[in-house]
Amino acid sequence: MKITSKGQVTIPVHIREKLGFVPNTDVVFEVVGDALYLKKVTIETNPGKNLITVMQGKATVKMTTEEIMGLTRQDG
Structure with a gap:
């Protein structure tokens, strides 16, 4: 997978489905050392x-x- 010139990547559908990333899901990025984590914002469950x-x-x-x-x- 490559990053586009606009800095975009596509999250594979099986990962989006597993994690519940639907359109308009709010996410945050977290950097830990040299790793980047993408997390779903859970304001409301x-x-x-x-x-x-x-x-x-x-x-x-x-x-x-x-x-x-x-x-x-349920009518008659």
Whole structure:
């Protein structure tokens, strides 16, 4: 893996998934000796928030709120 001219690297998908690095995850860098660590900022521990972030914009079916609510109701 190489650093781009803009100082960027790509975190492999299997690592992002394992550590929960979703788009817009806040991170910090920590230098210890000659090693660089990338850590996720954990201001709020809310797994639901991360799930919403991951799922946002992924819908493939256009439905109104009423149509969605109708699917969740147990009518007779």
